[in-house]
Amino acid sequence: MSSETSCTNCPLRRQAAFRANEASEIAFIERFKSRQMRVAAGLPILLEGERSDRLYTILSGWAHRHRSLGDGRRQILNFLLPGDFVGLQQELDHDAMHGIEALSDVTLCVFPRQRLWHLYQEYPSLAYDLTWLCAHEELIVDENLLSVGRRSAVERIGMLLIHLYKRAESVGLCSDGSVRMPISQQHIADALGLSLVHTNKTLRRLSLLGLIELRGGALRIGDLGRLRQLADYHALPLRARPLI
Amino acid sequence: MSSETSCTNCPLRRQAAFRANEASEIAFIERFKSRQMRVAAGLPILLEGERSDRLYTILSGWAHRHRSLGDGRRQILNFLLPGDFVGLQQELDHDAMHGIEALSDVTLCVFPRQRLWHLYQEYPSLAYDLTWLCAHEELIVDENLLSVGRRSAVERIGMLLIHLYKRAESVGLCSDGSVRMPISQQHIADALGLSLVHTNKTLRRLSLLGLIELRGGALRIGDLGRLRQLADYHALPLRARPLI
DNA sequence: CGTACTATTGAATCGGGTCAACGTCTGTGG
DNA sequence: CCACAGACGTTGACCCGATTCAATAGTACG
Secondary structure (H helix, E strand, O other), X not given: OOHHHOOOOOHHHHOOOEOOOOHHHHHHHHHHOOEEEEEOOOOEEXXXXXXXXXXXXXXXXXXXXXXXXXXXXXXEEEEEOOOOEEOOOOOOOOOOOOEEEEOOOEEEEEEEHHHHHXXXXXXHHHHHXXXXXXXXHHHHHHXXXXXXXXXOHHHHHHHHXXXXXXXXXXXXXXXXXXXXXXXXXXXXXXXXXXXXHHHHHHHHHHHHOOOEEEEOOEEEEOOHHHHHHHHXXXXXXXXXXXXX | XXXXXXXXXXXXXXXXXXXOOOHHHHHHHHHHOOEEEEEOOOOEEEOOOOOOOEEEEEEEOOEEEEEEOOOOOEEEEEEEOOOOEEOOOOOOOOOOOOEEEEOOOEEEEEXXXXXXXXXXXXXXXXXXXXXXXXXXXXXXXXXXXXXXXXXXXXXXXXXXXXXXXXXXXXXXXXXXXXXXXXXXXXXXXXXXXOOHXXXXXXXXXXXXXXXXXXXOOEEEEOOHHHHHHHHOOOOOOOOOEOOO
């Protein structure tokens, strides 16, 4: 197998955020994986309402998971970063309730859903990991729901930016106190249930207060302490997460 | 084992909503289960921030899962009905990010988290079921997030009432076109990110339009077709769900 | 009966939405 | 090299859905 697709040499495994796996587990993942796939920024990975028998791990790049209403109103449910696993939410014999879209150019590891059952039979530790990943994603959606339901616009944006910064940092995407974030203000608005205009004004306000710097697609947090307090941020565990 | 705690005779298993299990699986569940537990209406099952090593299945009654902010603002994340499984969201060595509270008197099946790993090793089919349940709960939270982020107050309430009605119906809690719902308007407001006052006025409006009847804690849907259209409701799969 | 929780309603207010322009940057083709 | 299109960001004016405050009814229960 080429080094490009070898799970043993997976660049993500070098990140401290992920827990180590047994060699046998990694070997299984390598056999489970059917191929790698690239999706260009802005293109769909999964269409809302589509039926799919694939599972994915994000190897590199950013994406988002979203649902929309009949008239086009759209809600981003969560953002997907390297190491995130997607596809469990949908059932084999049902149309997907959500869509997935690449935010930057994305590389995905593709797994055939048909062989998922085999994983459960042969590698209980990996099955356990999958459940963990699913539960953890739910925590993230929970958090976003709390924001959208109960936080003010400033708090929501503060929250989301800290959250994304921390997550990106945990998978090694932070350099020099700054993270490249391939998301537009429209994406932030769609994730937080705000209008584009109000999102812009609020971001502006946070910038002027010196709490954040968001320029040229890169985010730097100016005053983490104050921002954290403002947004009532509570960290989720980001270490020792499984990687499949 | 007394018939009260026998999983083979579990009253929920008589409901068509749940998929049948092998006798061996049920026997395992019965051994996995440490005890049964009753919690009175209004009391906590799990406190936000508490550490717990228990997993629960709701055997009867209603509950809700919630998170709150430092200053007391509270968001209900989802409602728990008979057959729902809770506890996976939190990690063994972390404080719970959410709380769980009984809405009515609730009976729970209690499982020791320590033996969860044993389940994964010995009963991959049940492990698979647990992942399914986790993914399904995420779908419900997704849906609620879409509502809170993008639907108007009328749409949100329409959505939630249809959703709860359908779920209750699927586990046999509907009699004569009407469901007993042990939730106050405050709970609806907390679930939908609305104020109590506005929730009341909106409910009133839906009643006057003849779309719903909500009296004495019982909900009847007056015109499902129109309500469904109004709320842009799309059904989640409620059949053949696993029961652990 | 009194206490406490839940529902109801009106009035005033405001956070955020909508509309409408304008600016800025980048890439593209004449 | 410049003209133009298209995507994204910025800003002001106005409006509306939802919040907040406040007061009044039910209803359950000891």
